[in-house]
Amino acid sequence: MTHINISALAVGDVIGSKEFLLSRDSLVRYAGASGDFNPIHYRDDVAASVGLPGVLAHGMLTMGVAVQVVANWVGDAGKIIDYGVRFTKPVLVDPIDGAVVLVSGKVGEIDSENGEVRIDLTVSFNEQNVLGKAQARVRL
Amino acid sequence: MITSVVYSYYVVNPNVEGKKYPATAPYLVGREKVREFAHAVKSSNPVNLDLFAAQAAGYTDVVAPPTFAVVIQERSLATVLADPEAAIDFTRVVHGDQRFIHARPIVAGDELTSTLKVASVKSLGAHSMVTFETEIFDAANELVCTAISTLVVRGDE
Numbered sequence: 001m002t003h004i005n006i007s008a009l010a011v012g013d014v015i016g017s018k019e020f021l022l023s024r025d026s027l028v029r030y031a032g033a034s035g036d037f038n039p040i041h042y043r044d045d046v047a048a049s050v051g052l053p054g055v056l057a058h059g060m061l062t063m064g065v066a067v068q069v070v071a072n073w074v075g076d077a078g079k080i081i082d083y084g085v086r087f088t089k090p091v092l093v094d095p096i097d098g099a100v101v102l103v104s105g106k107v108g109e110i111d112s113e114n115g116e117v118r119i120d121l122t123v124s125f126n127e128q129n130v131l132g133k134a135q136a137r138v139r140l
Numbered sequence: 141m142i143t144s145v146v147y148s149y150y151v152v153n154p155n156v157e158g159k160k161y162p163a164t165a166p167y168l169v170g171r172e173k174v175r176e177f178a179h180a181v182k183s184s185n186p187v188n189l190d191l192f193a194a195q196a197a198g199y200t201d202v203v204a205p206p207t208f209a210v211v212i213q214e215r216s217l218a219t220v221l222a223d224p225e226a227a228i229d230f231t232r233v234v235h236g237d238q239r240f241i242h243a244r245p246i247v248a249g250d251e252l253t254s255t256l257k258v259a260s261v262k263s264l265g266a267h268s269m270v271t272f273e274t275e276i277f278d279a280a281n282e283l284v285c286t287a288i289s290t291l292v293v294r295g296d297e
Contacts, residue, residue: 020182033173033180035214050231059235064181064207071205077185077245078203084239084288133237136206 003075006115006140009107015073015119017104020065022057022093030061044095057091062101062130066123069105070136073119081116081139086132091125101125108135115140152268152293156226157261163253164215166279171248174202181205194247201248209240213274213287216256220272226258228270228293236269236290243283251279259288266295 027041036058039046047055063085071077093099101123108120121134171191178188186193187203194202221230246252259271274287 026180026182030180033177035211060207060210060238061181063238064205067206068181068183068185071183071185071188075185076187076197076203077183077205078187078197078199080206080242082239082241083206084237086237087235 004073004117004140006110006112006117009110009117011107011110013107015105015107016069017102018069018072020068020101020103021098022061022065022091022101023098024055024093024095026098027055027057027061027093030058030064034058034060036060052090054092054094057093057099057101059087059090062091062123063087063134065101066103066121066131066134067136069103069121070119070138073105074138074140079138079140080136082137083135085121085123085134087130088132089125089128089130091130099125101130105136152261152270153225153227154261154263154268156220156223156258159226159258161216161219161223161256163255163277164212164219166251166253167212167215169204169208169246169248169250169252171202174204174208174248177208177211178202178205181207199245199247204246204248206240206242206245208246209242209274209276209285209287210238212252212254212276212285213272213289216254216274217272217289220256220258228291232294234292234294236292238290239288241286241288243285246276246284250284252276252284254287264292268293268295 105119109118119136123131254276256274259273262269271290276285
């Protein structure tokens with residue numbers, strides 16, 4: 001059970017939005033927590049050597065952070081039963097200023113019979129969407 | 141000349157489509173590992189961090205964030221990337237898309253194994269798109285999560 005009343009929801013309802021600051025520290029922390037130590041996520045020289053404009057955030061970090069808007073709304077992150085994204089644009093993380101990722105979520109579909117709701121996320125950096133088809137299914 | 145073109149054309153061996161890889165060694169999900177991962181993805185969700193909140197919500201221990209299964213998926217993918225038959229050049233790999241379908245959330249204390257299947261290999265011009273399906277099971281051999289990942293392997297332009 002959650003505090004959300006499914007019959008009071010409508011498709012298009014905004015469930016929340018949040019800005020996340022991804023700094024170089026965030027990337028190092030995520031590398032350690034996830035075990036993804038690809039150096040393009042923390043070394044400028046390696047990023048440059050493979051033709052990148054700079055150090056990029058792990059796509060999986062952006063994905064993991066974005067779904068927090070859904071978790072905050074539902075209250076219990078364990079209710080998120082299906083979550084998928086497409087990685088469409090990289091997030092370039094400045095060594096000093098980091099990168100601000102803006103996430104907002106709205107109700108995309110309501111399945112009253114099964115008590116499930118699909119939340120569609122919009123995830124942008126520098127006014128460009130960085131994730132496509134970012135959808136989380138929640139069992140209320 | 142033509143022969144060398146044919147040999148260098150594929151960046152992924154298309155014959156590995158459908159190939160299944162053996163189960164990975166069990167991974168024990170630690171409570172502090174869950175908290176570390178939760179902090180890394182900027183979670184403030186009580187069930188991810190607080191044992192009592194998780195238990196009050198009906199879980200046996202802290203709940204891993206929805207994308208934590210990537211840690212298990214990576215262990216499976218490592219076996220494919222090391223497989224000479226698949227011939228995937230890791231330095232050319234870009235993550236295309238990712239999905240996690242949970243039968244139940246992962247919680248601390250779970251002992252997880254995974255099996256991986258190459259669901260499809262597609263050519264897209266000089267590039268290849270490989271979709272992997274990783275099934276994650278608990279110690280009772282019940283399905284916990286299916287992780288679907290598509291990698292784009294860049295070929296020569």
